[in-house]
Amino acid sequence: MADAALKQPAATGTEPVLKAHDLARYFDVSPPFLNRVIEGAPRQILKAVDGVSFEIQKGRTFSLVGESGCGKSTVARLVVGLYTPTRGALQFEGQNIAGLTRKQMVPIRRKMQMIFQDPYASLNPRWRVVDIIAEPLRFFDLTSGEAATQKRVGELLSFVGLSPKDGLKYPHEFSGGQRQRISIARALATRPRFLICDEPTSALDVSVQAQILNLMKELQRELGLTYLFISHNLAVVYHMSDDVGVMYLGKLVEVAPARTLFVKPRHPYTKLLLDTIPDLDMKGEERAPVAGEVPNPINPPSGCTFHPRCPFANDRCRAEIPQPIAMPDGAKVACHGVEEGRIPA
């Protein structure tokens, strides 16, 4: 299913496609003004993302994993400009995109597109599929004339494994997997270089998930796409990613190449997450029971926010916020215990 027209020029240099430095987004979740005055309630700030730095190289897949509330979707929304960052820098293809106005973002949006989790909510039920996919083409004025638009929509549909005739149907006539294919076709319409995929398969059944993951990998190979992939499913992340960042309460606790992270996790939280993966090989290994839950992000614990659940925590962990430290094999870990060498590898 080669499509020469969709192909990108080959990679030049090693300039990262996306570079985030100390990215942060806070939300004000204070009670209303009157309550604050009468009850003396304090202002409350939710630090959804608090100082996250990472780079994504061209043609690679960078994944963010973590439990609900860790801020992974907020990062996705910051990257596409749905939120403005409270702090930090964000560079796309060398250009700063943090805090751009909607108008300034328009040319950038053409180059980066998003695939959402819920294929039932992300397609307009009143539009025919052909119009859904043609919308970005019309908005950016990418085709000359209606005939060309129709032709291009047909190409896109066959490209994601649907029939051009399907364009005349409405979204409700498709299954979840087919709808996700439509979302992908829409995202590809503007010939983007970078796709942000927020839990693209978590609403799908496993056999359909496999179809979509295979399609995404195939598209990446053929079009040289770069992915920011967000998921809570570690097995899916392992399958899709080149590099992985593990988030906990708004911070990246460990960033490493996927093969390194899954073979040799360093941060105690990464180890905990890997321990929770059900053992489909049925080796019968007893897993260490995992205690505790993610604390309330409005009042995160002091120091390293993971310390209440960490078996290796000491006084330093309770007081001092750990900074990411680079390891010889390319991993970055924010943990005092790893730094001091008191956590067994």
Place this chain on the structure above:
Amino acid sequence: MAIQSDTKPLLEVKNLRIEFPTRRGVLTAVDDISFDIMPGEVLGVVGESGAGKSLTGAAVIGLLEPPGRIAAGSISLEGQRIDNLPYEKMRQIRGRKIGAIFQDPLTSLNPLYSIGRQLVETIQTHTDMSESQARRRAVELLADVGIPAPERRVDQYPHQFSGGMRQRVVIALALAVNPKLVIADEPTTALDVSIQAQILDLIRKLCKERNVGVIIITHDMGVIAETADRVAVMYAGRIAEIGPVRDVIKHAKHPYTHGLMGSIPTIGHDTEKLTQIDGSMPRLTDIPRGCAFNPRCPKAFDKCFVDRPELIQVEQTRAACWLYEKEAVHG
């Protein structure tokens, strides 16, 4: 736990069929399925959306929503038919003998009552304990499901609990009056992975201790691998394969189970492409003739398009697949 062959099954489902009458004719959502559960056994029911797994659970617990109805077959608990009981009779069995754990703990709990009151009410409905006895029992139950400081927590409301803790409360409710059978429909789907493992361990441990039979209904093979003793794989309203978990997962016999296992990415297995079952499950309105899986099956042959296969014993498991017909005849 070894299950003795001479004990009688706790639950027997025989040739169950669930139908939905619609304007365009009768849809058969669950078609002729049979299985049983021994006391203390955990049976996993796994399948993709629309396979009929939740309906099977709802039928067992007597909560099938109209117009859905049991059209044929029987469900027996401890030798007594429960599928044809009047509503009031079934209500007593539900709760007393069958407990339920549902997907979303927030909707299973009443937000207006403290969890202590909900537990006490459940206990008093089904036993003749006094208020103070029931309350003591409620605190014990909360301690059993691993809620810290149960004496204090018992007077709190559902919104004061986190998702994982709420699901623990739901488990306490399900086990409140020592039921014989617990039906858990997607009990961990709404929870984070690290909490999921805790809850599954808890369900398994408590039910083994109390010799309670469990049906875990889920779409997640990982959950089954962690908790179940046996597993039934459902496809388009029928059981495609049923057998001990280890055998089904490691040596799947039915092409559907086989494809399903291959389509799950696993850590440590580097594959560029996942096994893909093309297409999707048929809608109830057009289930193909013969084996319902035939349009997606890589091994389908003539017979599959004509006759519907029944479950055939293949080594340790039973699979509804014509591929094994000969083996069954000769072996």
